[in-house]
Amino acid sequence: MQSKKRLRAVFVIFLICLGMVVAKLFHVQIIDHELLKGRAEANWDREIPFGGVRGDIVDRNGDLIVGNRLAPTLYFMPSQNREVKSAATALASILNVDAAKLEEKMAKREVMVKIAPEGKNITKEQADEIALLQIDGLYTGVDFARHYPNGELLSRLVGFTGYDGNGLAGIEYAYDEILKGTGDRIRLYTDAKGIPLPHVDDGFKTGDKGASVELTIDLRMQEIVEREMLQAMEKYDATQALAIVMNPKTGELLSIASAPTFHPAEYQNVDPSIYNRNLPVWMTFEPGSTFKILTLAAGLEEKVIDLHKEHFYDPGYVMIGKARLRCWKREGHKDQTFLEVVENSCNPGFVEIGQRLGPKKLSKYIKDFGFGESTGSGIAGESKGILFSEKNFGPVEQATTAFGQGISVTPIQQVQAVAAAINGGYLYRPYIVKEITDDKGKTLQSFGPEMQRQVISEETSKQVREALESVVANGSGRNAFTDGLRVGGKTGTAQKVVDGVYKDGDYIVSFIGFAPADDPELLVYIAIDSPKNSIQFGGVIAAPIVGRIIEEIAPLAGITSREGQIEKEYRWGDSLTHRVPDLTGMTKGKITSQLYTYRIEWHGSGEQVKYQLPVAETLITVDDVIHVYTE
Structure with missing residues (x-):
């Protein structure tokens, strides 16, 4: 009788424990599934950042003063490549850098190495050539560099950005927080050795482009x-x-x-x-x-x-x-x-x-x-x-x-x-x-x-x-x-x-x-x-x-009128000047009969002047020529 009670108690305790396990499993796999999955992925993921797209700087008419150009950056995962030396040698020839120094950087005991400055902001042509090498563990992150379509124009006003893309001088510095963007990111999921996890899909984080600044400049x-x-x-x-x-x-x-x-x-x-x-x-x-x-x-x-x-x-x-x-x-x-x-x-x-x-x-x-x-x-x-x-x-x-x-x-x-x-x-x-x-x-x-x-x-x-x-x-x-x-x-x-x-x-x-x-x-x-x-x-x-x-x-x-202009006072040494008369509509004979002493050059075979250059009232020197065009 005593043993039956003990068995019954053990069975009840077993059922309670089983229920607790089931409840815990339900809580973990159903209720906390997304939370725990996120934590796990955070331990697995390796992010390859894309450079933030910095906002444009434009003039008052919307014309571009400073923009962006594509400039890829290289990342390397040493655990995914056992031939680091050969990879560094192949890369060095394209990047025009020292192979030994590049190998030293790529062989670091890190999960992911940013190859910078050697592989930062490379050209599209270099990126295409590197892609053909198909080097294991080498990834290309999208990055951007500032683009100056007008060259040196406005340089001391707009300033420039530094190695990390932050504004260091001028408008770029003063409005850095406004212009700065947050970049996109590719998420790769690997184990502790850097081996890709086959059961987890890679992810993508979308960033925000920086705000644009319109200047009063023309x-x-x-x-x-x-x-x-x-x-x-x-x-x-x-x-x-x-x-x-x-x-x-x-x-x-x-x-x-x-x-x-x-x-x-x-x-x-x-x-x-x-x-x-x-x-x-x-x-x-x-x-x-x-x-x-x-x-x-x-x-x-x-x-x-x-x-x-x-x-x-x-x-x-x-x-x-x-x-x-x-x-x-x-x-x-x-x-x-x-x-x-x-x-x-x-x-x-x-x-x-x-x-x-x-x-x-x-x-x-x-x-x-x-x-x-x-x-x-x-x-x-x-x-x-x-x-x-x-x-x-x-x-x-x-x-x-x-x-x-x-x-x-x-x-x-x-x-x-x-x-x-x-x-x-x-x-x-x-x-x-x-x-x-x-x-x-x-x-x-x-x-x-x-x-x-x-x-x-x-x-x-x-x-x-x-x-x-x-x-x-x-x-x-x-x-x-x-x-x-x-x-x-x-x-x-x-x-x-x-x-x-x-x-x-x-x-x-x-x-x-x-x-x-x-x-x-x-x-x-x-x-x-x-x-x-x-x-x-x-x-x-x-x-x-x-x-x-x-x-x-x-x-x-939009300023064109000279109405009310004060005539320039003549002083010794100045060129002698006069205002061009209005000759339009006049005939060659009439112009000659009025004894105009200006140097006139005729264009066309007609008799009546259709238009003239310079136009009437333009200030010219005594040596300048008036060109008249007949009908």
């Missing part, structure tokens, strides 16, 4: 600007040069360039000071006479001068205490209106404007125009410049600041400030990124004009524009005159400071110009550092460059 304008800048570098044997084109009504940077340039894919071959310094935002120097635009604007706003009714006498210098501050013209400009002070870029005249303003008001306008702080353009490496402190802003410092000497500013600060002086008085923040979109074209973030404050009135701004248009027609900026376009602007010539001392014969020459002068849509700034082979004046070197740039990019911005 590639067509950029090509023109960089061409002119590089030609100037060669012609004048300059140390470096920079350029900025901005829409003064919005703050959009349409072109930004530095020279010398480099190819982003070969950044290792150039001095780091080149790719680490985006000159338009990094470089600081005395602005010289381009700064006089802001002194002029402040003087007009405070009504301390009248451009047309007031006169100023310039003997060639001005005494501030015991300091003699000279005009660039040693003998002086003598009696002038204040408009002529601006046209002649007369230093003593601007010292007078600064004194009438007083130190507090002059300092206030300088800060209101954005000097002394970063513009917030979003471009990496931007400097703040250097201004006199309030306690060090004495009479001499006030005088030199009025004509752009003794302070240090960045080119982008100058462009921002001058834009405010000519656009109605509104200080806009310069910006370089227009939009960020995902790989499906959906807008993630957009940027637009950001007006910070109004510095001067619209009436004052109009007077500034008129004065600067007169500078180009009749003053120091005459070499920027462009027939058919109303151009205004100002020259700048600044002696370089080395170790706190002005260096004789070493200058930065510049010119800032805008068009149309009555309603500016383009603002162009050029600075050439240490030019040679020429007289070192901004009006001689930089002004004609800006004139040519404006002439070429104006049609791209």
Whole structure:
């Protein structure tokens, strides 16, 4: 009886244990099946990564600035190949590397070896040739390298990526987290020895492409600007040069360039000071006479001068205490209106404007125009410049600041400030990124004009524009005159400071110009550092460059009219010019009878002129030929 009870108890315990085993099996194989399978696969899998597809960088019109190209990378599993030496020898001949070093890397006691840098970012041709070898344990992962369809264009702005695909400089660095993509991955399942598992299918993980960045840059304008800048570098044997084109009504940077340039894919071959310094935002120097635009604007706003009714006498210098501050013209400009002070870029005249303003008001306008702080353009490496402190802003410092000497500013600060002086008085923040979109074209973030404050009135701004248009027609900026376009602007010539001392014969020459002068849509700034082979004046070197740039990019911005243009004043040494008469519709006899003295070349056998080149009202020299075409 006792034994039966024991047997019954044992049987019950057996049933309970059996039930627990069955329940556990059910839990493991049914409920936790996917979880445990995933854990097992995680122990078995070997991932071959595909490089993340980095987002594109495009210009304002959608044209590609930086994209991607296919660049495969090799991976090797030593456990799957017993002939590592022969495999390394075969690979080395295609990759053009040392076979012994490659064998040493491939023989490492690792599950998977990334053959880098020897087998990273190889060409498609190399990948095809390697595939024909059919080397056991060798896998090709899809990778991408940056593609630069425009070569060196915009290199110091966009920057470059490094060995691991991360941004290291420029836009690539500043927007790295946005541009970076997560790559696809192939999952291979093997045992501990690296032998493929026949009962488990290989897998694939899909990554995400990085977002694309659309810049405010116009590639067509950029090509023109960089061409002119590089030609100037060669012609004048300059140390470096920079350029900025901005829409003064919005703050959009349409072109930004530095020279010398480099190819982003070969950044290792150039001095780091080149790719680490985006000159338009990094470089600081005395602005010289381009700064006089802001002194002029402040003087007009405070009504301390009248451009047309007031006169100023310039003997060639001005005494501030015991300091003699000279005009660039040693003998002086003598009696002038204040408009002529601006046209002649007369230093003593601007010292007078600064004194009438007083130190507090002059300092206030300088800060209101954005000097002394970063513009917030979003471009990496931007400097703040250097201004006199309030306690060090004495009479001499006030005088030199009025004509752009003794302070240090960045080119982008100058462009921002001058834009405010000519656009109605509104200080806009310069910006370089227009939009960020995902790989499906959906807008993630957009940027637009950001007006910070109004510095001067619209009436004052109009007077500034008129004065600067007169500078180009009749003053120091005459070499920027462009027939058919109303151009205004100002020259700048600044002696370089080395170790706190002005260096004789070493200058930065510049010119800032805008068009149309009555309603500016383009603002162009050029600075050439240490030019040679020429007289070192901004009006001689930089002004004609800006004139040519404006002439070429104006049609791209839709600017064509010359209505109201001031005629360029003739000076001794200038070529004699005249406006082309309208000859269309006239007969040969009538043209002859009116005693036109122009050189005319006839095309066609008809009597009446159908059209002509150049067209009517074009400015030509006396030696130019007018071509007329008859019916």
